[in-house]
Amino acid sequence: MSDKLRLALPLVLPRDADACGACVSSLITVLAGRPGVLDAHVDHEAPGQGVLCIHYDDTQIALGQLRAFVLQAGGTISDRFGHFTFSLASTLTVANARRLAADLCALPGVVTAEVAATGRGFVEFDREQTNETALRAAIRSAGGKLQSDQTTTGAGVSSSKVHGRDHDGHAHGAGHKHASGGVKSEKSGAHDGHDHGQDRPGSGQDHNHAHGGLLGEKTELIFAILSGVMLLGGWLISLKSDSWIPLVFYGAAYVFGGWFTLTEAVENLRKRRFEIDTLMLVAAAGAGALGQWAEGALLLFLFSIGHALEHYAMGRARRAIEALAELAPERALVRREGRVEDVPVEALAIDDIVLVRPNERIPADGVVVSGESSVNQAPVTGESIPVDKRASQETALDFAKAGAEHRVFAGTINGAGALDVRVARKAGETTLARVVRMVAEAEAQRSPTQRFTDRFEKVFVPLVLVFVGLLMLAFLVIDEPFSVSFYRAMAVLVAASPCALAISVPSAVLSGVARAGRGGVLVKGGGPLENLGTLTALAFDKTGTLTEGRPKLTDVVPAEDVEDHELLAVAVAVEALSDHPLAAAIVRDGEARLEGRPRLEATDIKSLTGQGIQARVGGLATVIGKPKFFESGEGHRPPEAVWADAQRLEASGRTVVMVRQGERYLGVLGLMDTARPAARAVIQRLRALGIKHMVMLSGDNQSVSDAIARDLGLDEARGGLMPEDKVETIKALRQKFGKAAMVGDGVNDAPAMANATVGVAMGAAGSDVALETADVALMADDLNHLPFAVGLSRRTSAIIRQNLWVSLGVVAFLIPATIFGMKIGEAVIFHEGSTLLVVVNALRLLAFRERGAQPAQLAVAKTMRAP
Numbered sequence: 001m002s003d004k005l006r007l008a009l010p011l012v013l014p015r016d017a018d019a020c021g022a023c024v025s026s027l028i029t030v031l032a033g034r035p036g037v038l039d040a041h042v043d044h045e046a047p048g049q050g051v052l053c054i055h056y057d058d059t060q061i062a063l064g065q066l067r068a069f070v071l072q073a074g075g076t077i078s079d080r081f082g083h084f085t086f087s088l089a090s091t092l093t094v095a096n097a098r099r100l101a102a103d104l105c106a107l108p109g110v111v112t113a114e115v116a117a118t119g120r121g122f123v124e125f126d127r128e129q130t131n132e133t134a135l136r137a138a139i140r141s142a143g144g145k146l147q148s149d150q151t152t153t154g155a156g157v158s159s160s161k162v163h164g165r166d167h168d169g170h171a172h173g174a175g176h177k178h179a180s181g182g183v184k185s186e187k188s189g190a191h192d193g194h195d196h197g198q199d200r201p202g203s204g205q206d207h208n209h210a211h212g213g214l215l216g217e218k219t220e221l222i223f224a225i226l227s228g229v230m231l232l233g234g235w236l237i238s239l240k241s242d243s244w245i246p247l248v249f250y251g252a253a254y255v256f257g258g259w260f261t262l263t264e265a266v267e268n269l270r271k272r273r274f275e276i277d278t279l280m281l282v283a284a285a286g287a288g289a290l291g292q293w294a295e296g297a298l299l300l301f302l303f304s305i306g307h308a309l310e311h312y313a314m315g316r317a318r319r320a321i322e323a324l325a326e327l328a329p330e331r332a333l334v335r336r337e338g339r340v341e342d343v344p345v346e347a348l349a350i351d352d353i354v355l356v357r358p359n360e361r362i363p364a365d366g367v368v369v370s371g372e373s374s375v376n377q378a379p380v381t382g383e384s385i386p387v388d389k390r391a392s393q394e395t396a397l398d399f400a401k402a403g404a405e406h407r408v409f410a411g412t413i414n415g416a417g418a419l420d421v422r423v424a425r426k427a428g429e430t431t432l433a434r435v436v437r438m439v440a441e442a443e444a445q446r447s448p449t450q451r452f453t454d455r456f457e458k459v460f461v462p463l464v465l466v467f468v469g470l471l472m473l474a475f476l477v478i479d480e481p482f483s484v485s486f487y488r489a490m491a492v493l494v495a496a497s498p499c500a501l502a503i504s505v506p507s508a509v510l511s512g513v514a515r516a517g518r519g520g521v522l523v524k525g526g527g528p529l530e531n532l533g534t535l536t537a538l539a540f541d542k543t544g545t546l547t548e549g550r551p552k553l554t555d556v557v558p559a560e561d562v563e564d565h566e567l568l569a570v571a572v573a574v575e576a577l578s579d580h581p582l583a584a585a586i587v588r589d590g591e592a593r594l595e596g597r598p599r600l601e602a603t604d605i606k607s608l609t610g611q612g613i614q615a616r617v618g619g620l621a622t623v624i625g626k627p628k629f630f631e632s633g634e635g636h637r638p639p640e641a642v643w644a645d646a647q648r649l650e651a652s653g654r655t656v657v658m659v660r661q662g663e664r665y666l667g668v669l670g671l672m673d674t675a676r677p678a679a680r681a682v683i684q685r686l687r688a689l690g691i692k693h694m695v696m697l698s699g700d701n702q703s704v705s706d707a708i709a710r711d712l713g714l715d716e717a718r719g720g721l722m723p724e725d726k727v728e729t730i731k732a733l734r735q736k737f738g739k740a741a742m743v744g745d746g747v748n749d750a751p752a753m754a755n756a757t758v759g760v761a762m763g764a765a766g767s768d769v770a771l772e773t774a775d776v777a778l779m780a781d782d783l784n785h786l787p788f789a790v791g792l793s794r795r796t797s798a799i800i801r802q803n804l805w806v807s808l809g810v811v812a813f814l815i816p817a818t819i820f821g822m823k824i825g826e827a828v829i830f831h832e833g834s835t836l837l838v839v840v841n842a843l844r845l846l847a848f849r850e851r852g853a854q855p856a857q858l859a860v861a862k863t864m865r866a867p
Contacts, residue, residue: 005054005066026081027052030073036061081111082127084135088119089145096264097121097506098454103142104135118510143267220260224304227257231297238294250293257300258284260307279465279497286490287824290483295825299494302832306499327380327411328432332363335420345410345427352423356414364410365430366421367392367402373417380409380432380520380779389419399424401579404781435522435779447526449800450505457498464496471819488819495814495827500834504803507842512796515848520779521789528775532758532790533797535739538691539730541749542698542705543581545762545783546712547673551582553589555654555670557645567667568593571659573600574615574624582655583613585671611722612657620662626699627668628720630658638665653707655700675708678783683713685787689794693737697726697752726752743786760786791850799845803838810834 024042031040031054039055056066092100097115104113104121109129115121123135139146234249258281265278280303287296332345333355340355345363348354353369356362362375374386392406399407408421410430427433471489475482509526516523523529540546558567572590575583576599591599602615602622612625623630627646630638638646638658646668649656654670683694695716698705705719718729726742730752733740742749742756745763753759753774761774763781778785810830818827 005056005063005070027070027074031070034061034066034069036066080127082125082132083122084125084132085120085122086136086139086146088121088139091119092116099268100139100142100144104138107135107138110135116506116510220304221308223256223259224301224308227253227255227297227301227304230256231294231301234297235294247293250297253297254284254288254293254300257297257304261300261303279461279493283490283493283824286486290487292487292824295823295828298825299828302828303499306832306835327361328427328430329361329363329411333357348423348427350423350426354421354423356408356419356421358414358416358418360414362408362410362412362414362419362421364421364423364427365399365425366408366423367397367399368406368408368419369395369422370420371418373419374415375408376413376415377409377780380412380435386415391420431779435517447505447509447530447800449530449804450509450526453501453505453804457502460496460498464493467496468493487824491818491822491824491827492815494824494831495818495822496811497831498807498811499831500807500810500838501804503835504807504838504842505800507839508796508799508803508845511842511845512792512848515845516789516792519785519788519792521785521792522774522777522779523789523793524775524777528758529793529796530800531739531793532741532760532776533793533795535737535741535757536690536692537733537737537740538686538694539726539733539740539742539752539756540694540696540714541726541742541744541752542696542700542708543673544745545743546679546696546708547675551585551655551671551673553585553593553669554672555649556593556667557649557670558667559639559642559665562666565594565597567659567669569597569600570617570622570661570666571624571657571669573602573617574605574613574622577602577605577615578607578613580613581673582657582671586657586669617661622659622661624657624659626701626720627656627658630660630665636663642668650701650703653704655704675712676783679712682783682787686790689787689790691790693733695729695733697721697729723751727755730755760789762786788850792845792848795848796845799841803841806834806838806841 028040028042031037036057037054038057041053052070054066054070061069092115101113101115101121104110104115104123107125107130109126111124111126113121113123125131125135136146230249230253234246234253237249238246261280265281268278280299284296284299287293287299328345330345331342332348333340334343334348335341335353335355348364354363354366358373368389368391370391372388372390374388376386388405389408390405392402397406408419409432410425410427411432425431468489471492472486474480474488475485478485505526509529512529513523513525516529523532543551556564556568558564568590572587572594575586575590600617602617604616606614608614608623608625608629611629612623614621614623616622627638627643627650637643638660642658642665646656646658649668649670652670654672657669657671659666659669686694693716694714695718696705696709696712696714698717698719699721700719702717702719705717709717718725721729726749730740730742734755734757739757741758741760742753743760743762744753745761749759749761753761758775760776760778762778762783762785776789778789810833814822814827814830818824
C-alpha cells in the first residue's frame with residue numbers, strides 16, 4: 001500500500017545543504033535506489049522551507065525505518081559535498097579566468113568550477129577527495145591572489161573599500177544552478193555552504209592573473225602607456241635620424257608592452273597551452289626579426305592597451321556589483337539592559353532591538369516594534385517611492401509572515417522618524433547579504449553564447465595556426481623571398497586572433513547583471529539574462545502577481561438551517577491555520593463579521609494541494625475547498641441549493657469555496673480579488689518589448705480568470721488549474737514558442753517556474769524560497785520591474801549580437817586583407833580597435849534606462865549610489 005512521508009529539507013540536509021541543488025539531487029538519487037521507495041521529489045510548503053516528499057510502499061519499508069534512512073543519508077551527503085566561493089584581489093582577463101577554472105576542474109575531487117573575469121569564482125567539491133585548504137593552495141599556485149581580510153559588514157562581506165567586498169560563503173541557498181545537475185527548483189544552492197569558504201584582501205600572495213606589480217593594479221595600464229610613449233619617441237626620432245637611437249626606444253616599447261604578455265605566455269607554455277598571448281609574442285618577434293620594429297612595438301602596445309581595457313571593463317562591472325555590498329552599515333545601535341550600545345553589525349543577535357535614527361541606513365532585517373517612519377527600500381527592492389512603516393501590535397510577529405508595513409531590510413534608508421527594529425536575521429543572512437552572494441555567483445556563470453564562443457575558439461585557433469604555418473611556406477610555391485611569406489603569415493596571425501570575441505560576451509553579461517542588481521532585479525547568470533531577452537511567451541500566475549493578492553470576503557451564503565455566524569465560525573477556525581491569501585481574507589473579514597464571537601478551535605490541519613484544506617472542528621472532519629473538489633471527491637455531492645449558490649457566485653466573477661463539516665454542508669463563501677493598478681500598463685509595455693503571447697494561469701474558475709484576463713488585455717486565461725496543470729501548460733508554451741517564462745511568487749509556483757525557460761519571482765525580498773527558486777528575482781512586489789528586466793535582457797542580447805558581429809566581422813575582413821598585402825600595423829589598429837569597440841558597447845548597459853519608464857523609477861539608480 002502506498003503512503004507518503006514529508007520532511008523539511010533543513011532537517012534532512014543539515015548545515016544549509018538543503019538549498020544546494022547537487023546535494024538535493026544526490027539525496028533523491030540515493031532514495032530512488034532504496035527498496036520500497038516509489039518516488040522522491042522536492043515540494044515547497046511554506047516560505048523559507050523546502051520539503052522533501054517521499055512516496056513509499058509501507059508493505060516493504062516501515063515509516064520509522066524510512067525516516068531513519070533518510071536522515072542518515074542526508075547527513076552523509078551534506079557532510080560529503082563542499083562548496084567554496086572565493087574572490088580574487090583583482091580582475092582577470094577572460095582567458096585567464098577560463099584557464100583558472102580549467103585548472104581547478106582538473107583537481108581530484110572537484111565536481112565543477114567557474115571563475116568570472118571580475119575575479120569571483122566558486123568550486124563544488126567532494127570532501128572525501130579534497131578540501132578547502134587544498135583549493136586555496138591550488139588557486140595560489142596557479143598565480144591567484146585571494147582576498148583574506150576577515151572583517152565583514154552587515155552584508156556579510158568584506159569592509160575593504162579598496163579591493164571590494166566578498167561574502168562569507170555561509171548561506172547555502174543563494175542562487176545559481178549547479179553545473180553538476182540537480183533539481184531546478186533547488187538550483188539556487190550552487191555555492192559555498194558546507195565549508196563556508198571565503199577569502200579577502202591582504203593575503204600577500206602574488207597574483208599573475210590580476211596583473212599587479214610595483215605600481216599596484218594599474219601597473220599594466222602604466223606599462224602600456226610607457227610602451228606607447230617609447231613607440232612614439234622612436235618614431236619621431238626615426239623621422240630625423242637613421243641612427244641606432246630609434247631602436248633603443250622601440251626595444252623599450254617591446255619591454256613595456258610585452259612584459260605582462262610574456263609572463264602569461266611563459267605560464268601557458270609551462271602548462272602546455274598555446275594561447276593568444278603566445279601568438280602576439282610570436283608575431284611581434286617575427287616583425288622584429290624582419291626589421292619591422294615599429295610595427296612589432298605597435299602590436300605589443302595596442303595589445304597591452306587592449307588587456308588593460310579588458311581589466312577596466314571587468315573592474316567597472318565588479319565595482320557596480322560591489323556597490324550593493326557597501327549599502328549595509330557596519331555598526332548598529334542596540335538597546336541592551338536599559339541603555340543604547342554602539343556595536344558591529346556582526347554582533348547583533350536574533351531578537352535584539354536596534355535603534356534606527358532618522359536618515360540612517362537600517363543595519364539588519366527585522367520587524368518594527370516601535371515608531372513610525374517611511375523607508376526608502378530602493379537599494380534592496382528597487383521601489384522608487386518610500387514605504388511607510390509602523391510598529392506591529394503582535395510582539396512576536398514572524399519576519400516571513402509580517403506585512404510590508406512592519407518589515408524592514410538591511411541597507412535600506414530610514415526617513416524622518418525613529419524606529420525600533422527587532423532583529424530577525426544575523427548580518428550574514430540578511431536579504432541584502434544573500435543578494436550580494438547570489439550576484440557574485442551569477443558573475444561566474446557562463447552564458448550559452450559564451451559557451452559557444454569558447455567552443456568556437458578551441459576549434460578556430462588551431463585552424464589559424466595550421467593556416468599560418470602553410471602561409472609561411474608560401475615561398476616554396478610563389479616566387480618570393482621567405483621574409484615576405486613570413487611577414488604575411490605574421491600579419492594573418494594578428495588578424496585572426498579572436499581577442500574581441502573572447503571579451504565580447506562576458507563584458508556584456510557582467511554589465512547586464514550589475515545593472516539589474518542596481519535596479520532591484522536579481523539575475524542569476526548569463527543564461528537567464530539571454531533567455532529573457534529572446535523569448536516571446538510569458539505566463540503569469542493570477543493571485544498575488546496580476547492581482548493584489550488581497551482578496552475580500554464579499555459573500556456569505558449559508559445552507560438551509562445554517563446561520564451565517566455558524567458558517568463563518570467554522571471557516572475562520574480552519575483557515576486561521578493556513579497561509580493562503582484566500583485563507584487570510586476569510587479570517588480577516590470573517591472575524592469582523594462575527595463581531596467578537598469566540599473563535600472555534602481547529603486541529604489536525606492537512607493541505608489538499610490545489611483543492612483546499614481539511615481539519616477537525618468540534619470533533620468533526622471539516623473540509624473547505626473548491627466546488628469541483630466536492631463534486632468529484634469523497635463524500636456525497638452538495639445539495640442542489642448549495643450547488644446553485646456556488647454556480648451563481650462563480651458566474652458573477654467570485655472565487656468560491658464550499659464548507660462541509662462531517663456530512664453536513666454549511667454553505668459557500670464568495671471572495672473577490674482585484675487586479676493590480678499597474679497590471680494593464682505593464683502588459684502594454686511588455687507587448688512593446690516584443691512579448692507576443694501572454695497567458696494567465698489560475699486555480700480559480702474559468703469565468704473569474706476570463707474576466708480578469710479581458711480587463712488586462714491578456715491573450716489567454718486558463719482557470720481551474722492544479723499545480724501539475726500549470727506545469728503542463730508551461731511545457732505546452734515551450735513546445736509552441738520555443739521558450740517561455742513563468743512569473744509568480746516563487747513559492748506556490750515553484751513547479752511551474754522550474755519547468756519554464758526562465759522563472760521570474762516577484763516580491764523576492766521577503767521570501768527565501770523565491771530568492772532560491774527563481775532564475776530572475778524581482779526584489780519588490782511591483783510589476784513595474786518586469787518590463788525593466790525584460791528590456792534590459794533584450795538590450796543585453798542585442799549588444800551581445802552586435803559584439804559578435806563586430807568581432808567576427810573584423811576577423812573575416814582582416815584575414816583576406818592581410819593575405820593580400822595589409823601591413824601588421826594596420827591590422828593591429830583594426831584588431832585592437834574592435835576590442836575597444838565591443839568593450840565600450842558592453843559598458844553602455846551600466847547606464848541602461850527603460851524607455852517609457854516613469855520619472856520616479858529613474859531615480860532608483862541614484863538612490864543606490866546614495867551615501
